[in-house]
Amino acid sequence: MELKSRAFAVEETELLLANGPRRFLYSVPETERMTDAGNGGDGVSGDPIRERFETGSRETVFRNKRLLDPETIIDADRIVGRDDQLDQTIGYLRTVLNGNRAPDLLLHGPSGTGKSLIINSVSETAAELAHADGTDFVPIEISCQKVTSYDRAIYNIVQQAAKAADVDVGVPRKGVSTDRKIDRLFEIVSNEFDAIMVVLDEIDLLTGSTSPNDAPAYSDVIYQLSRTTQLGLEDTDVSIAALTNDPSFMEDLDSRAFSSFNPEHITFPDYDATQLQAILDRRRDAFKDGVLGDGVIQLCAALGAQDHGDARQAIDLFRKAGEVANHDNAETVTDDHVRRAEEEAEREATLLQMQGLSAHKQIALYATAAVAGYARDDIDTIPNKVAYNVYTFVTDTLDIESKSQHSFLRYMKEAETYGFVRAQKHGDNMKGVHKYYTLANDPEVVLDTLEDASRLAGVAEETPDIKAVVNAQLAEFN
Numbered sequence: 001m002e003l004k005s006r007a008f009a010v011e012e013t014e015l016l017l018a019n020g021p022r023r024f025l026y027s028v029p030e031t032e033r034m035t036d037a038g039n040g041g042d043g044v045s046g047d048p049i050r051e052r053f054e055t056g057s058r059e060t061v062f063r064n065k066r067l068l069d070p071e072t073i074i075d076a077d078r079i080v081g082r083d084d085q086l087d088q089t090i091g092y093l094r095t096v097l098n099g100n101r102a103p104d105l106l107l108h109g110p111s112g113t114g115k116s117l118i119i120n121s122v123s124e125t126a127a128e129l130a131h132a133d134g135t136d137f138v139p140i141e142i143s144c145q146k147v148t149s150y151d152r153a154i155y156n157i158v159q160q161a162a163k164a165a166d167v168d169v170g171v172p173r174k175g176v177s178t179d180r181k182i183d184r185l186f187e188i189v190s191n192e193f194d195a196i197m198v199v200l201d202e203i204d205l206l207t208g209s210t211s212p213n214d215a216p217a218y219s220d221v222i223y224q225l226s227r228t229t230q231l232g233l234e235d236t237d238v239s240i241a242a243l244t245n246d247p248s249f250m251e252d253l254d255s256r257a258f259s260s261f262n263p264e265h266i267t268f269p270d271y272d273a274t275q276l277q278a279i280l281d282r283r284r285d286a287f288k289d290g291v292l293g294d295g296v297i298q299l300c301a302a303l304g305a306q307d308h309g310d311a312r313q314a315i316d317l318f319r320k321a322g323e324v325a326n327h328d329n330a331e332t333v334t335d336d337h338v339r340r341a342e343e344e345a346e347r348e349a350t351l352l353q354m355q356g357l358s359a360h361k362q363i364a365l366y367a368t369a370a371v372a373g374y375a376r377d378d379i380d381t382i383p384n385k386v387a388y389n390v391y392t393f394v395t396d397t398l399d400i401e402s403k404s405q406h407s408f409l410r411y412m413k414e415a416e417t418y419g420f421v422r423a424q425k426h427g428d429n430m431k432g433v434h435k436y437y438t439l440a441n442d443p444e445v446v447l448d449t450l451e452d453a454s455r456l457a458g459v460a461e462e463t464p465d466i467k468a469v470v471n472a473q474l475a476e477f478n
């Protein structure tokens with residue numbers, strides 16, 4: 001439940017980001033909103049929902065929780081540890097203020113290293129400064145994870161350009177060619193603006209297959225957007241800022257796109273613990289005065305850096321620690337809350353990954369965990385053959401067609417790439433060489449998690465004989 005509502009909240013804000021005005025930090029304090037929600041005050045009694053609202057805890061350790069929302073664009077004075085990247089980005093965008101076209105940019109680095117933050121903050125400020133100088137420079141951002149094809153991406157850009165110019169979109173979403181939409185985009189840009197910068201966030205995810213020439217969709221988007229420069233269209237300065245974790249996407253650009261897109265590279269390395277600590281420290285006012293235990297920020301930063309220096313993860317952990325404290329009705333946030341938040345985050349991450357697997361992959365992993373979980377004698381390693389036979393038992397019971405042993409091996413290979421299992425081969429001349437798995441997590445945790453996953457809901461009740469099957473299969477194998 002908790003997970004679902006969180007997912008919805010994220011989707012909602014991302015949609016806003018993709019399609020509409022960005023969300024800036026408003027300073028409505030959390031406490032104010034919470035109090036509004038709880039204060040009915042008209043004396044209606046006997047309403048059980050209302051009563052629960054009233055008697056439930058309304059205390060919170062947060063003062064302004066939005067500061068810890070990953071979608072909030074924070075004020076510039078809260079940005080720490082990205083001086084080089086800021087200097088470079090500002091240097092490139094300064095050209096707009098001089099009336100010239102900004103160069104294309106490629107911002108690359110691992111997740112949570114500030115790519116979206118820096119390009120959004122710098123381009124917004126550039127737009128304000130340009131505007132004050134009488135230059136209409138407009139940044140347009142699309143989140144490529146949300147658009148499925150070349151046509152959709154272009155339409156999304158037209159929509160945003162039209163909105164920023166306060167003119168009609170002028171082309172329908174469906175029923176006209178993408179070329180018509182591009183023409184309309186250039187028309188809006190040349191009539192209404194001096195320059196635009198299209199920010200293609202997570203560009204490598206724009207791989208939609210409708211591309212006419214088999215190249216990934218981002219290749220066509222890049223080619224079309226850089227055509228203005230090639231054609232030398234007057235008054236139509238279009239620059240591209242591509243953001244990615246994986247700069248190798250450049251290898252799949254078709255030759256036309258490749259030759260027209262020569263971006264300036266800006267690299268975003270991981271943060272270290274000291275930088276993460278400074279980032280969190282500048283958001284300590286998300287919490288009420290005096291509620292943060294001494295070591296809390298340091299611990300969140302240390303745990304964040306341990307993984308891979310992702311600021312999003314560290315901020316999430318900081319927020320979650322506060323939520324755990326609220327849940328406990330605690331007045332202060334302690335190291336223990338941070339550790340519990342960390343455990344919860346790990347469980348959620350594993351759950352999300354496992355839930356993302358297809359049904360057969362989930363059943364394959366479930367069957368493998370069942371072997372370890374239900375074996376009468378403790379076993380260190382799970383024979384592939386036994387796991388496969390349990391898998392066919394589960395699929396048969398659920399009335400799903402079993403896939404081949406070969407497919408099963410592929411499913412488990414994927415489980416291995418996610419780190420859910422490790423595989424090794426061993427054996428002897430007598431029994432032959434066999435493949436074995438070791439689970440990364442406790443088998444009960446894997447079984448519980450998958451039983452919670454929508455695809456396998458109720459699987460435990462439907463397979464009451466699984467324990468007997470596991471032990472019969474193990475006996476046969478040994």
Ligand SMILES: Nc1ncnc2c1ncn2[C@@H]1O[C@H](COP(=O)(O)OP(=O)(O)OP(=O)(O)O)[C@@H](O)[C@H]1O
Nearest residue numbers: 070078079080111112113114115116117279311312
């Ligand atoms: N240098 C920084 N100072 C303050 N906050 C930061 C900094 N870098 C990142 N953050 C915060 O961390 C979160 C993630 O940053 P951002 O979205 O910019 O990462 P990203 O590099 O775009 O990641 P991804 O590749 O996953 O899209 C945001 O909430 C952002 O405000």
Ligand SMILES: [Mg+2]
Nearest residue numbers: 115116201243
């Ligand atoms: Mg990003």
